[in-house]
Amino acid sequence: MDSYDRLLTYTGGWLDRAGGRRADAKWLDELLNSPGATLIPFWRDQCLVSGDPPVPVTLQAAQADGVVFLGLDADGDGVFATDVSGMEAEQAVELAGADRAVDVRVIVGTLSPAEAATAGYGRGLLHWHRNQRFCGACGAVTESVWGGHHRVCGNEACGRLHFPKIEPAVIMTVQTEREPERILLARHRGSSAGRYSALAGFVEVGESLEDAVRREVAEETGVKVGEVSYAASQAWPFPAGLMIGFRATAMTEDITVDGEELLEARWFTRPELRQYAAANPLGRPDSIDRHLLRAWLAGGDDREPDACRTNT
Ligand SMILES: [Zn+2]
Numbered sequence: 041m042d043s044y045d046r047l048l049t050y051t052g053g054w055l056d057r058a059g060g061r062r063a064d065a066k067w068l069d070e071l072l073n074s075p076g077a078t079l080i081p082f083w084r085d086q087c088l089v090s091g092d093p094p095v096p097v098t099l100q101a102a103q104a105d106g107v108v109f110l111g112l113d114a115d116g117d118g119v120f121a122t123d124v125s126g127m128e129a130e131q132a133v134e135l136a137g138a139d140r141a142v143d144v145r146v147i148v149g150t151l152s153p154a155e156a157a158t159a160g161y162g163r164g165l166l167h168w169h170r171n172q173r174f175c176g177a178c179g180a181v182t183e184s185v186w187g188g189h190h191r192v193c194g195n196e197a198c199g200r201l202h203f204p205k206i207e208p209a210v211i212m213t214v215q216t217e218r219e220p221e222r223i224l225l226a227r228h229r230g231s232s233a234g235r236y237s238a239l240a241g242f243v244e245v246g247e248s249l250e251d252a253v254r255r256e257v258a259e260e261t262g263v264k265v266g267e268v269s270y271a272a273s274q275a276w277p278f279p280a281g282l283m284i285g286f287r288a289t290a291m292t293e294d295i296t297v298d299g300e301e302l303l304e305a306r307w308f309t310r311p312e313l314r315q316y317a318a319a320n321p322l323g324r325p326d327s328i329d330r331h332l333l334r335a336w337l338a339g340g341d342d343r344e345p346d347a348c349r350t351n352t
Contacts, residue, residue: 048272048274048328048331049156049157049274049325049327050274050275050277051157051273051274052154052157055113055158056111057110057111058109058112062109062186062189063185063186068118071118072101074118076116076117076118077117077119077120078118079101079107079121080120080158080159081099081124081135081136082122082162083127084125085143085166086141086143087141087142087144087147087163088140089142090137090139090140091139093150094142094150096151096155097138099122099135106122106123106184107120107188108120108121108122108184108187109187109188110162119158121161123166123169125166144160156326157275160276161275163277164204164277164278165189165204167277167280168204168205168279168280169184169191172202172205175193175194175198175200175202177193178197178200180198181194182194189203190203190204204280207242207281207282208243208249208281209240209243210249210253211238211239211240211284211328212238212257212287212332213287213288213333214263214288215290216289216290217290220309220310221309221310222307222308223307223308223313224261224263224305224307225239225308225333226260226297226304226305226306227302227303227304227305228301228303229301229302229303234320235321236306236308236320237323237329239256240256240329241255243284249268250286253268253286254268260297260302260305261295261296261302261305262294262295262296262297263292263294264290265288266288268286270286271285271286271287271335272331272332273285276328285328285332293307310337313333313336313337322334
């Protein structure tokens with residue numbers, strides 16, 4: 041499954057996160073101030089970019105304030121991110137020598153896989169810092185430690201350690217047990233007209249991932265799911281997600297939707313889905329749902345779905 045995982049945007053393990061050395065502030069400081077260091081600025085979750093196609097700009101270490109350590113690149117040089125959200129947009133753009141601020145998802149099509157993954161990683165980690173400035177237990181100010189991978193409460197009597205928050209969500213292809221094989225897709229409120237996508241939802245407290253798959257499918261469509269197997273996962277730091285993809289087998293086929301969150305759900309055979317994909321994007325280009333749907337479409341048929349290649 042590993043080669044498949046690596047196709048997914050925002051993933052790939054491009055940096056050595058050097059987790060065992062992050063507590064060494066002196067090492068991090070030397071790394072930041074060495075000539076090979078890369079320091080990527082972010083402004084309110086957005087990348088600062090220049091040129092066309094847009095390229096994320098980098099800063100000099102001297103301009104760094106509130107830096108987090110992302111990891112070591114292939115040359116062993118440090119890659120860092122810093123948050124310039126305290127400035128107005130114009131100031132931030134000028135400081136960075138950039139043209140503009142733009143969300144990584146808007147420019148992801150022109151970034152390399154490593155650039156996209158690093159931009160998502162930096163965005164997600166800095167977002168957490170901006171939203172964990174105070175201790176949830178006692179309300180005191182927290183401080184960034186371990187290269188920005190923890191925050192610690194400044195109140196000595198409390199001293200609680202805070203870890204970056206990740207919100208797991210499951211996303212699944214649900215297939216019929218009976219032939220012909222069909223897949224369950226839905227139209228969500230807020231999506232473009234006529235646009236179908238895979239079912240997905242957040243994992244709740246006290247649930248396994250498999251429980252969450254079965255609950256979400258039942259809640260959204262009334263379909264009862266039996267077997268659930270893992271497919272792949274994708275970092276989704278928008279702002280704090282982790283998408284965990286599954287293949288699920290339906291035990292029932294009758295559909296009931298609430299008409300609120302979900303406008304409609306229906307079963308597609310492979311020829312029907314191929315026809316749909318000829319006229320519509322099959323999932324978001326940067327999202328795991330595209331990969332899950334393409335994998336399902338390719339299953340049981342050697343023919344790669346041509347329509348999917350052209351609808352990026
Ligand atoms: Zn505290």
